[in-house]
Structure formats: structure tokens, C-alpha cells
Amino acid sequence: MRTVLRTLASSRALGPEHIDALIDHGDPDVLSELCRRSDLTPRQLDALVADGGRAAFLALVRSGAMPEERIPADDPEAQLAAVGRPDPAGAGAARPADRPVTEERSTTLRILAGDPDCAVAAAAVRLLEEAGVPDTRRRPEACVRIAIAGTTADGETLRGLLAVDGPPPLVPCPHRPDPDAALAELRSAAVRNRHAPADAVEELLDATWPALAAQAAACWAGLRPETYERLLGLDDPRVTAAVAGGRGTPARLIRHLFDADWGRWRGDVLGGVGAVPLDLLVREALAGRGGGVAHHRDxxxxxxxxxxxxxxxxxxxxxxxxxxxxxxxxxxxxxxxxVALRAALRSRDPERLRAAAERFGPGSHTPIARELWCPADLLLTVAQDRDTPFEAALVVADHRNATPEVLDACLDHHPGPEMDEAVVENQAASPEQLDRLVRGGVLPVLRAAARNPELPPRVVDAILALALGPRTPACWR
Structure with missing residues (x-):
């Protein structure tokens, strides 16, 4: 039952009284999940910090639950966690890297970029670079330089890190004490960065050949044709696989690799991002295989x-x-x-989809139900057909366009434990359906219900009563 409670702890269906019950329960995994919430009361915050200590405090800062006045100004780790926290209006809505760095956050980050701990500084510098407001100090510690090498920093900054005669003096730090290893890590990160200038990458490749060959082959489309020849000449399986699926590999080399070594590299060619010649794709199709078509430009x-x-x-x-x-x-x-069914699915036209269901019968129901845009009336038709495969009925029960009527049809015409789980997890399930299925006390159904963010309070009460009640079987705890 612990997994039920841990899942429920992150649900937006919980009310304050439910959160109190989970805190009183005291399970460490459940408390850890509760620390990610942004709707905790001051009393609940105190209880979680008292139980979880420093780790709980930082988690509460990151979630946005901890008020700013309770975050010490002289605690760099907490201040850095606070920079990435969501605004109160959209708590939990975005990851730190996706959030805009406001002027206030930018000021805090600039202060943290000067922190004596270079790991803290590196994290702050990375966020500044990604936000387009770089820290101009360009600290020399290895942690900071490596952080910059993997960001969307401007071309000249990355060119400096890729310089053949080495970047501006790089100082070993407690986290990376070996200067040679730190320089190798920095160059590897910069070569894999597609924002780096192509000519600087080529120059560094030539100077360090073949140390950075595999990374460059996998990430770059702008290399010279002769560079790809040199890469294959290394006879390194990792490098050859990267060239086979690379962005800029010449068509002549793709043809060669397609059949080389008894087709050893064929999967890399078809699974890569290069432009595979169409005649090779036709050969694959006629052999009953596929791939390599999704982003083809011809x-x-x-x-x-x-x-x-x-x-x-x-x-x-x-x-x-x-x-x-x-x-x-x-x-x-x-x-x-x-072909006609696949085309109907690709069309995203409800009328064509209905025509396909009528033309091809139950055999088409599974792929039709998997379409996210399938309308509710067609889902109902599929669910009410007793010849519909059970797999298709499960997909219907999980569909975002399902209605309570559709879910009732799934339960009536395609009963089974797996169907109960699919129905209670669907946000469209009615309170009556949820209440009936949850009160059965079947553990997999309770787990599925806990994943439903739209549970009504009485259903949450029923789950907690089963999970925390005195008669809960020991094996569930």
C-alpha cells in the first residue's frame, strides 16, 4: 500500500486534511513526495522539516512551498534552490531551466556566480547563460568553464573554449583536481554543443585527432566530407555507428555503410538523422522492414x-x-x-476514421482507439462492440476523450481487473464509478486510482481509510 500512498501524496486531489493524515502516517517515502507540493500550510511545513531535516528543507524551497522570508540569505545552496523555484501563481508548472530569469532572479544568480564554492557558481552561471544574460567574469575554475561549454553561450565564448592552444587559463578545483582530465571534459562538452562554431570544431578535431572524433561525428552536420572519411578510417565501431546515423554524412558513405560488413551498420543508418537514399528505403520495405522515413526531406x-x-x-x-x-x-x-487504414489514421479526419471503422471492422479498432483525436462517439461505438479486442477496449478506457458513458460500456462489455484499473485512472470517470471500484479494496485498482488527479474528496477518504485503517493487511503497508 506504500506505493498507493506515495502516488497519492503528489496528487492535486488532496485536501489539507488528507495531507495531515499522510504526515501523521510518517512514512519517509511519502513525506519525501509531500515535500514537492506547493500547497502546504505553515504547520505542515514545520512538521516536514522536523521529520526530514536539511533535505526536506531544500526540497520545500525548490517546490516554492517555503516562504522567502524563511530562506536564509547566508545559505548559498538554499538561495540557488530558491532561484529555480516556481512563482506562487504557477507553482510546480515548469522546471527551472524552462522558467524565465526575471531581473530579481538574475541579480540573485549574479551574486551566486561569485560564490566561493565553484559548484554553486557553476550552477548559477549555467542558468545565466541559458537565459541570455551571461556572467561576464568568466571564472577560470574547471566546474564553471565546463558548465558554460554545454550551454547556449555565444559563439565567441564557445570558440575560446575550443581554441587549439587551450582555453583561457583553466584552474583545477576541488571537484575536478586533475587539469588534464578537466580540459578533456571541457573540450568534449564543447564539441558536442551544436551552438559551437563549425570551423573551431574542425580545427580542434584536427589538433586532437582522434580523441574527440566520436562526439563530433554524432553531433555535427557541418563537417567537411573528408573528415567523415577520416572518421571511418579509424575503424572504431562507436565512431562508425555515429557516422552511419550522423546528420551530415555524405550519401555516398551512407550507401557504403548500408551494405558494409553484411549490414552491420544498417540499423544505425535507418535509425539516424541522415538523409537515406530512397532506393535503399524501398529495398527495406520490400524486405518487410522499415525506418529512416520520418524526417526525410525528399x-x-x-x-x-x-x-x-x-x-x-x-x-x-x-x-x-x-x-x-x-x-x-x-x-x-x-x-x-x-494502406487505406494507415492513411485514414494519418488524416486526423473523424469522418474518414468512422468510414475506416465501418469498412475494416473490429480488426481496425485497436489502431483507431490509439488515435488521441478519436471522437467520443466513435470510442463508444468501439466499446459497445462485443467483437472489439480486449486490448482495444483497454485503450478506449484510457482515452482522454472518453466519457462516463464510454467507460460504462467498457466495464459492461469488456469486464476484467485490468479494465477496472484503466477506468479508475481516467480523469473522466464519474464519482459513482470511482467510488464503486475503489471500495472493492483491490490493491492494483487503488494504485491506479491514486494516479487519477481528479479524485473527489470522498474517494480520497475511502483510499486513505483502506490504506491507513487498523484492518489494513500488513503486506499492504
Missing amino acids: VDGLAALAEHSDPRVRMLPLDNVHLRPEVLARLVDDPDPA
Whole structure:
């Protein structure tokens, strides 16, 4: 039952009295989850700090629950945690890196960037760089320099870190005492940074060859063609795999790697981000395999494949994000059922989806139900059909567009323990459905219900009564 309580501790369905009950329960894992909440009362804050000590205090600062007046000004770690906390109006809504650095936070970060502890300074500098308000002091400690190397710092700053004769003096620090290891880590981080100037990357690659080859091959699209030849000449499997799936690998080398070593690198080619020649993709499709199509830029070539005589090849354009509307419209009426169903799913047109469900019957219900935009009336049709596969009915019960009527149809026509779990986890479940299923006391159902953020208070009361009551089985605790 601990997992039920831990999940419930982070739910927005809890009221103050429910949080009090969980604090009184005293389970360390549950208390740790409660520290992430931003709706705690002063009394609850005191209780959590008394139980969890320093770790609980910092967690409460990060969540935004701890009032600013209770955060010591002479505690750098707490001040840094406070910079990344959410504003009270949107508590818990974003991660620190996603939040704008306001003028007030920028001032705090600049102070922290000068902290004697270079790990604290590095964290502050990273946030400043990402916010576009860099710290101009450019401290020399290894921690700080490495933090800058992985950010969206300006090109000239990254060029300095990539300089062949070494960056501006880099000072070892307690966290990275070995200067050679620190320099290697800094260069590795900078080479993997796609904001770094390409010419500086090439120059450093030449000077340190082949130490940084694998990182550059995996991250860069702007390398010279001869550089890719040199990379393959290393005969290093990691480097070859990176080149096979790399952004800028020339087509000639992709063709070579596709068949080299009895197809050893074929998966890397198809799973990478390079432009795989279409004739190779056709070969894969005819062999019953796929891949490499999703972000392909040759839209004219893909449109031509929609006219191919083999349905396996006509399926290829449907996996591409740049598919033209007229090509899609043509494939919706394809004589091959698999192609036509895939095209209907890709169309995001409810009428085409209804037509596909009627044309292809229960065999099409699972992929249709998996579409996030599937309308509620079609979900109801799928749920009420007793020939619908149970897997499809489970997908319906989990669907965001399901209604209480749809969920009742799932429970009536496709009963089972897994169905009960799917229904109680759906935010559309009615209070009556939730109350009936939760009061059965089945542990997996309670776990699923705890994940539902829209539980009514009486259902939360029922879960807590089962989990914390004197008759709770010991194996559940």
C-alpha cells in the first residue's frame, strides 16, 4: 500500500486534511513526495522539516512551498534552490531551466556566480547563460568553464573554449583536481554543443585527432566530407555507428555503410538523422522492414512512391512528417486495406476514421482507439462492440476523450481487473464509478486510482481509510 500512498501524496486531489493524515502516517517515502507540493500550510511545513531535516528543507524551497522570508540569505545552496523555484501563481508548472530569469532572479544568480564554492557558481552561471544574460567574469575554475561549454553561450565564448592552444587559463578545483582530465571534459562538452562554431570544431578535431572524433561525428552536420572519411578510417565501431546515423554524412558513405560488413551498420543508418537514399528505403520495405522515413526531406520522391505497385512501398510516405495533403487524400482510397487504414489514421479526419471503422471492422479498432483525436462517439461505438479486442477496449478506457458513458460500456462489455484499473485512472470517470471500484479494496485498482488527479474528496477518504485503517493487511503497508 506504500506505493498507493506515495502516488497519492503528489496528487492535486488532496485536501489539507488528507495531507495531515499522510504526515501523521510518517512514512519517509511519502513525506519525501509531500515535500514537492506547493500547497502546504505553515504547520505542515514545520512538521516536514522536523521529520526530514536539511533535505526536506531544500526540497520545500525548490517546490516554492517555503516562504522567502524563511530562506536564509547566508545559505548559498538554499538561495540557488530558491532561484529555480516556481512563482506562487504557477507553482510546480515548469522546471527551472524552462522558467524565465526575471531581473530579481538574475541579480540573485549574479551574486551566486561569485560564490566561493565553484559548484554553486557553476550552477548559477549555467542558468545565466541559458537565459541570455551571461556572467561576464568568466571564472577560470574547471566546474564553471565546463558548465558554460554545454550551454547556449555565444559563439565567441564557445570558440575560446575550443581554441587549439587551450582555453583561457583553466584552474583545477576541488571537484575536478586533475587539469588534464578537466580540459578533456571541457573540450568534449564543447564539441558536442551544436551552438559551437563549425570551423573551431574542425580545427580542434584536427589538433586532437582522434580523441574527440566520436562526439563530433554524432553531433555535427557541418563537417567537411573528408573528415567523415577520416572518421571511418579509424575503424572504431562507436565512431562508425555515429557516422552511419550522423546528420551530415555524405550519401555516398551512407550507401557504403548500408551494405558494409553484411549490414552491420544498417540499423544505425535507418535509425539516424541522415538523409537515406530512397532506393535503399524501398529495398527495406520490400524486405518487410522499415525506418529512416520520418524526417526525410525528399517530398517529391516520397510522393512518387505513393504510386508504386507494391503496397509495402506505398506505405512509406505515410510515415513522413512532410507528407503532402494530396498524396494523403489519394492513399485514403488505396485498394490495399492496410494502406487505406494507415492513411485514414494519418488524416486526423473523424469522418474518414468512422468510414475506416465501418469498412475494416473490429480488426481496425485497436489502431483507431490509439488515435488521441478519436471522437467520443466513435470510442463508444468501439466499446459497445462485443467483437472489439480486449486490448482495444483497454485503450478506449484510457482515452482522454472518453466519457462516463464510454467507460460504462467498457466495464459492461469488456469486464476484467485490468479494465477496472484503466477506468479508475481516467480523469473522466464519474464519482459513482470511482467510488464503486475503489471500495472493492483491490490493491492494483487503488494504485491506479491514486494516479487519477481528479479524485473527489470522498474517494480520497475511502483510499486513505483502506490504506491507513487498523484492518489494513500488513503486506499492504
